[in-house]
Amino acid sequence: MPSHLTIIIAGGGRVGYQAAVTLDDRGHDLTVIERDPDRCDAIADEYVATVIRGDASNPDILGQAGVESADVIAGLTGEPGLNLAVCMEAAELAPGIRTVARIDSTERAGYRRFVDETVFPEDAGARVAVNEIEGSDVRSLADVTGDLDIVEIRVEEGAPAANKELRETRFPAGTLVISDDDGDRVARPDTTLTPGKRYVIAVESDVADEVMNLLRG
Secondary structure: OOOOOEEEEEOOOHHHHHHHHHHHHOOOEEEEEEOOHHHHHHHHHHOOOEEEEOOOOOHHHHHHOOHHHOOEEEEOOOOHHHHHHHHHHHHHHOOOOEEEEEOOOOOOHHHOOOOOEEEOHHHHHHHHHHHHHHOOOEEEEEEEEOOEEEEEEEOOOOOOOOOOEHHHOOOOOOEEEOEOHHHOOEOOOOOEOOOOOEEEEEEEHHHHHHHHHHHHO
């Protein structure tokens, strides 16, 4: 991924604004298209992006935002149909632009032929809520695909894999231990699975129970 991107965000509401703040922190060039004049003023006051007031589905507005030279366009309004239309229109005007659309469900498959990526913010929010509600030693961090999860797991004392190095632990195929204890470094074959420590692990859903048994007992 290039270290510096020119990005257009359609929608300056809760999701669009937070995305803009994070992307600005990472040094990217941002333009936000927003219809609400009050939101436009609020974003402009924060100096996180160039702000254009208008309808992002209007080709003239997209042209004003510089769609032809942008690397990415993200439709992040609260209207999935509008987001999809904006992305498809941008792709028509600027072939090769990367398109990201906010949707309103986890059913991403139907969108894949129209946009490069989809975003369902409520899914990430629910994951955080579940982690806090359960307060458990297994925390879901992300679902990379429908079959692959990224989780953080605390190793239980007495578990089959406790106090063993990775090279001597027989994890099932479909498992990748990513981080060393408490995320200090990338895991290595000599990484020891210390009871009480947390490890970030990518795991396919069909072997998740087996991995839990090895680490939690």
